[in-house]
Each structure stands twice: as structure tokens, then as C-alpha cells.
Amino acid sequence: MDFFKSGLKTVLGAPEPGHQPSGAEIVERLVDRVNNSTLLEDRRDACRALKAMSRTYRVEVGAQGMDTLKQVLELDRADNETINYALDTLNNVMSPTQFEEEENNPRVPMNIGEQFTEMFIKDHHNIQLVLDLLDEYDFRVRLSTVQLLTSLLTNRPKDIQEIILVKPMGVSKMMDLLGDTREVIRNETLLLLIKLTKGNANIQKIVAFENAFDRLFEIVSTEGYSDGGIIVEDCLLLMLNLLKNNSSNINFFKEGSYIQKMLPMFNTPEETEEAGWSPQKVSNVHCMLLIVRTLVSPSNSAQIITSCQKIMKNVGLLDALCNILMSSGVPADILTETINTVGETVRGEVTNQEFLGNVMAPSNPPRPAIVVLLMSMVNEKQPFSLRCAVLYCFQCYLYHNEMSQAGLVQTLLPSSTDMSCLTSGQLLCGGLFSSDVLSNWFSAVALMHGLIENPVQKEQLLRVLLATNIGSSPVSLLHQCTLLLQQTTKLKSKVALLMLLSQWMSHCPAAVAAFLRAPGGVGWLVAQTCANEHDDNEVLLQGLCALLLAICLHFNDDSVENYSKESLRQLLTKRIGLEVFSSKLSEVSRHELYNKAAKHPQLRAKLPADVLIDYEFCRLFKVLESVLIQSLSGPQQNGASSPAPERGSPDSGTLEQYKTLIRQQDARLQELMAQLEGLLQQNQSLQGALNDSLSANSLLKDENTLLKAQVSAAKSVPSGVQVPTPSQDDVRVEYEAKLQTLAAEVARLSSELKTSQEGQKSMGEELEKMRKDQDDLLELLADQDTKLNDYKLRLLSLGQAVDDDTPAPAQPPT
């Protein structure tokens, strides 16, 4: 402080004797000086002094100096030094980070930088002023401008992005800086662009249009690709921003032959293996892998995925990735991410899957890479994330590929000749029955993926026999699974086996029959379904058992005497009851991990505890759920009419009953629709009110900050003066009073806001409920419709005339 004050004497003139000026006072005088001095030197000196004070007295400088500094940017453009001081001062005032100088100052609010940013950008012209300064070639000015923009973007990304987007050449100007030959500027510009492009597709496209990929690949290649420094990582992070969820840019990337340009990144020369990977190299390669995955992510459109996959194969990128997979000394993180990347690069693309299937590991004896990977998956000692990655990669390898599915099952069939070498199938069977729960789960799910939408392999897998004890006859794989299901005490294993069996037996009557013949299976499922525990996982288990039972019923070809379709149905209705049954079934999709799994094909588990449900299983469940319920309630509607109605008594009474029901439901539907409409309107007006009070609130906040700053400035004045002049006191009191009213107002508004938010929320919930009810009703309606038609047909076939406007399909009487 003393240092400041002595330094400031020259700027401010000698202080009055006996008067120690406070910081706020000094700031005030400096601001005055910038405003009123006619000499450029004076203004420059004052700006320099303001900059020096802007860390310790951020609030004061910001509150009193903001407008003045903006003027400097406009009027003193000719003097780079002054401009530079002004920029740095603004940057300090709006900095997102807390300065050392203010750590112990309770008067500085945490988000002070953000608050000042908010004030600064209220006038969009200010951003234009800053953007204009990018044209200045001077090193200091350009650097400070870039840094200031970065601070602004850090504080209010969405707002600044929208402002810059509508400024003529706003984005283009920043892109030009990437070509600056001064490395410091180029590097700072990279950081700026990363912030600028985050989550804004329009800006991302402009940046790509401005040749960003060319520039970035030039930098990456001159910096030495993966061996380059952090600047390479920054380039890659920017690329990642440009591509993430931006199909237009992905298309551009693909069409611009940039996939080829990624190749050198993955060419790891053999010699460096021993030297190990530097942390920076790990980060660089990791980013590059993420870029590859962004291009072929399952969430992209199928067309983009396929064409990117083809290019990756053709230019040798897949090959390079597989090389990393098979080379030694690769850090575990990179290996894991490479496995995921290879998976997505082959997923659903037959040529690439075949390529992966033929990759051989340099082991002794040489083994297929797939087998080596699966060995890791069923090996307890491997890192968890690696094992998950292998499962995903293997799933991708099987995805939509009947050949690789057949290849897997083939390795388990008795005919498969070479028993000496280890195969995928053997590894999975081993894993299925191992004592390690995760191995059980991974193996069951992997095996299940070999069966998806593949009726042939479902039947083939039935032929698989396992030798158990020497002397006893071999048991089929399906029997063994059923046995294990009943014996194991571990939830994960049970769930995994139930998922496998569900996939296996759905659409496969032969598998259903085999299961029904296995001892104890049905009984166990019924008992589990009836269980009454309420723990989330237990409820899930009950649901899965219900699902498998329903599959046994629906895909039943009546070939097992004791468990024909009809007898199973009776068993279920008697022992469990229709309603209980369907409510148990519906519990499956309520489980937290089910919803997590349903989102993305890749299992995104951080911990073994997150592993429970598989994505493809969720898809199966979604398709089957309603079908199964229908088949369960089947022909026994209301328990009244038996499946074959007695001839001669197709009473038109029933028909009339249904018609009435439908009319009633129709009316109810209309009513609900009207209610929905009303609620929607109500919601809208609430939203409007909310927005109004929000903006009023923000206005008040600004005013409040400004006043606080002014009050603190005013407060500190008397401390320096012996006798406070009454006028100052008055002002202070007045300010404080005003502040209090404002604070009260803010509080009132916030509570108002809260109430209206709550109101809105409950409205939303109600709306959601109505929607659901409506859906249910619609479904019911459709159901009734079908039934009605059935009855009509039946009536017709019995020779009854149906007095209805809807023409029934013509059916020749037999």
C-alpha cells in the first residue's frame, strides 16, 4: 500500500497534510483524472495507476471506473499503451479468478467478476469495442484483448456467444488470430476458441468454415503430433468441440479428408515403447481417440457412422488402432480407450468387424486379438474399466453381424475340431460359471449379444453340451444356466443369467421348451416373482423373473406337456394374479440402473456396483413388455367368456357394452384434452410472470452491486477524515436505507420467484400425470377397438348382421 501511495503522489499531487486518502478515494480521483485530463500522458498515467489498484480494489475500480475505461477503449485507440492499461484493468475487474490480494477481504463477493461481466455486456456495443481491438497488431494490445475475451467467455459463455455471433465478422476475426506468427498470441487464441465454440453449433460451423481444421492440423504436425506439448492437446480439444454433436461439421471433416490426417497421430514407432509415455503424450493420444469416437459415435446418424467407418478402414486408421491394442507398454488408460474406439470403429460395419476378427496378437502361440481381449475380460486381476471396454468392443464386434455371431457359437459346438486352442466360446463358458461375479456378468452379456435377432444361433446354442463331472453324462448349456440361476446367491449373476435366458428364449420356442424341461426352472421363477421384498434390486429380480415366465408363455409351442400355453397361463393367474404380475413386470424399467443402461450402448459404469443391466436387454424389454402382458391376459377377458365362445350366444349385448364403454372413454378423453389445454395455458402465463420477475430481479441485483460498491466507497471516506461532514453522513444513511429497501425487494422477489417456480413445478407434474393418463386411455381404447373388431368378426362368421357404420372385412362364409 505504501508503495502505491508514494507512487501515486506523482499522479494525484501531494495529499493535504494530515489526510490519508482511502483506496476508494484514490480510485475516485484517478477516474476523475482519466475523465477530465486533456493531456494524453495524464490519462495514461492514471490508467496505469488504476490497473495497479484493480486487484486490491476490484470492487471500487469496477464500480467507479467501468464507464471511463470503456471510453478509453473508444477514444484513446491511438495510444497502445493507454489502451493496454485499460484492457488489463478491465480484465482484472472481470477476472473469473479470485486474486491473492482479495483472499482476506470479505467485502468482495465470490462472483464479483461475473457480476461486472454482466454489467459490461448489457451494452453490446462494449463487446464490439473489444472485438475492434483485435485488429490492432500491437503485441500487448492483441494479447490483452484475447485474454479479456476469454475472461468474458468464462463468466458468461452463452450470452457472449450469442452477442459475438451477430457481430459482423466476430468469429472470423478470432479465427484470423490463429494464424498469428507470434506463438503466445496463437496459443492464447486457441484457449479463447475452445471457450468460444463450446456447445454452440453455429459458431462451431463458422470456425470450421474458416479453415480451422487445416490450421489445427498444421499446428499439430509442426509440434510433432502425439509427442508435442500441451499446445497439441489444446488443438485437439478445439477439434473435439467442433465435432461433438455437430453432424454438419463431421460431414465436413469426413469430406475434407481430415480422417486421413489423424493417422500420424497413432503411428507409435516401436523404439519409443521402452521409453514409456509422458503424461502429455497420454493426454494427446486420449484426445485423438475421443475425436475418432466422436465421428463414429452410435448417437450419430447411421449414414455418417458407416461412411466414417469405411474411410477409417480404408486409410489404415483401424489398422493403426489395432496395432496400439496389440503393442506392449501402452498405459492402461490409453489401452482402455483404444479398445472402446476400436469397438465403435467396427460397430455394425461388416468389413471392419471381419478385419478385427482376423487381427492376430503377437502371443505365443499366436491367438486372435478377440480371444486375447476376452481373456482380459474374464480375468479378475485386470482393471475394471478395461474389462468393461472389452465387453463393449466385443458387443460392437457382434453387432448386426450374423457371421461373427455364428463364429462365436461355432466355437462351442461339439463339431468344432481343435480342442487344444483356447476359443471365445470356451472363455465365455468359463466366465459364466466362474466364482467371480463380474466374470459371470460380462460372459453372460457377451454370450447374449451373440444371439440378438439371430434365431439360427439361438437354436444352435441349444446343442451345446458341457461335461460336468467325470462319469456323469454331459449337461446342456441351457440346463446348466437354469441350475446356476437357482443355486447362485449373487444378484449380479442372477440378473445376468436372466437377461441371457430372456434373449435366448424370446422368439425361440425350442429354447422355451428346453427351459421348461429343465428341472425346477418354472417353480423357481414363480416363487421369485411372488416374493414380497421391497429392496430395489429384489424388485428388479422379481420383474426379471416375471419377464422370463411371460416369455415361456408367449413363445410356447405347447410341446411340453405339463407347461402348455394354457396350463402356464392358469398357473400364473392362480399363483400370482394378473395384476400383480404386470405390476412386477413394469418395475423392471423403473430401476435406476435400467434407465442408465437404456441411454447408451456402452456400459458407462464407474464402479462394479454400477454393473447390472445391459443396453440391448433394455431394448428387448421395451419391445416385449406390452406384447407379453397382452398375451398373458389373452383370450380370458374378465374371466367371463372362455376362449371359444359357445356358439349361438354372441350376444349383441356385449357389443353394445363395448360401444358404450368406448363412448364413455371418448368423452373422458375429450375432457382430459380440454384440461390439458387449460393447464398448458396456465403454465404459459406462469412462465411469463416468472420471466418478468426474473428480469426485474436481475436488474435489481445490478443496481444493488453498484450501490454496494458505492456505499463501500462512501463508507471508507470518513475513516480517512477526522470529522465526517454531515453531508457525507447523510449520503451514507440515504444509501444504506436505499440498499436496505433494495435488499428487501430482492428478497421479496426471490420468494415470489420461488413460489411461482414451485407452482410451475406442480403444474408440470400434474400435466405429466394427465398426459400419462391420456396415454393409458388411448392404449385402452386401441385395445377395445381390436376387441370390438374381433367380436364383430366373430358375429359375422356366425352369420349375424352387424349394424355398424364401419364395414367389417369381407369374409366368405365357410
Add this chain to the structure above:
Amino acid sequence: MAYAYLFKYIIIGDTGVGKSCLLLQFTDKRFQPVHDLTIGVEFGARMITIDGKQIKLQIWDTAGQEAFRSITRSYYRGAAGALLVYDITRRDTFNHLTTWLEDARQHSNSNMVIMLIGNKSDLESRREVKKEEGEAFAREHGLVFMETSAKTAANVEEAFINTAKEIYEKIQEGVFDINNEANGIKIGPQHSTAGGAAGAGGAGAGGAAGGGCC
């Protein structure tokens, strides 16, 4: 695929005149009957041959709606060609051409080739703008002119290819500085007299990895 040159195009004009349809017809040979409003911009690409040379066209289809005008302005600089499109069945889209042209001239580099396109020529019965009017406007402002139909594909190829020819000629005449990428032109990775197009893939930058493609 290797190319001798790469040209960047933009397509501009009022909303609903058929910009996206023109692009789709050119890149995918398809027609899209419903108006799928473009938000911001969309990218498309295709290879063509001029004078025995492979030329890659990179095309940015912009949104015609007023709200996106400032985004569109970011694309003028850096484009070598522009297709300025109006709808022959809607006179207002023709009347707005002056505004579009002013915008384009103000923000683009002076050598940008502009092709004026009267689209929807298949809707003769609903025509509001005579072909002669389009020709006159083009003559007056020094543009190339063509009527097209994105629906029947009439003249669509020609519109894109003639624009490229115009740019190509300017290059031959030395009007364009082809080393300045801000002009929307790039020289291909290996600037040879376009060999077998099927074989070579794009070579890696930096020259080190020249060969290993396809």
C-alpha cells in the same frame, strides 16, 4: 479422393426458395417435398470434373430466414462462389435480390462468382417472374443466370458446374490468388493432371506420410 482444386460455395436467398433442395438434388440426386427449414447452415460436398480435372465442391447451404442473416454474413468472406436463389413463383423473393446482392458484395471478396438462379421452373402455371426479368437483372449486375428445378433436376448440375467453370477460368486468367485460402479456393494435395480418380486417397499433410492410402 484426390482433387486438383477445391472450391467453397455458399447458397443464399429468401427462405423457401429451394436452396436446400438444390443442394440435396446436387449431392444426393433426391428431392425433398416438405420444407425442412434450415437452421444456421448445413454442409454438403461433391466432386465434379472440369477440363479433365477433378474439382471438389464444398457447399454451405445457409438459412434464408431473417433471424439467421448475421450468421450467413460470416460465410461470404471465404467463399469462391455463391448461388443466389429466388423462387419464380414468388415475386417478393425476386424483389429482395437487391438486398441480398448488397449484402454479398459488402462482405465477400470482390472476385466471388455469383450465379443467379430462378428456381422451381417446373411450376410454370404459377410463374410470377418472367425469365426475361431474371436475365435482365443478371445482365445489369454482372451475374450469370439460370432457371432450375430442384424437383425435376433440370439445370441443377449445370448451375453448380457452370459456377465452377467461371471460377476455374478466373484462376486460369490469374484473377484469383489461389494461395490465399480466404478466397475459398484450395489447391489439391497433389496438384497433378488428375490421374485415375479411383485410386489415390488424400495424402497426409506435412508430406511425411505420402503413400499409405486406400
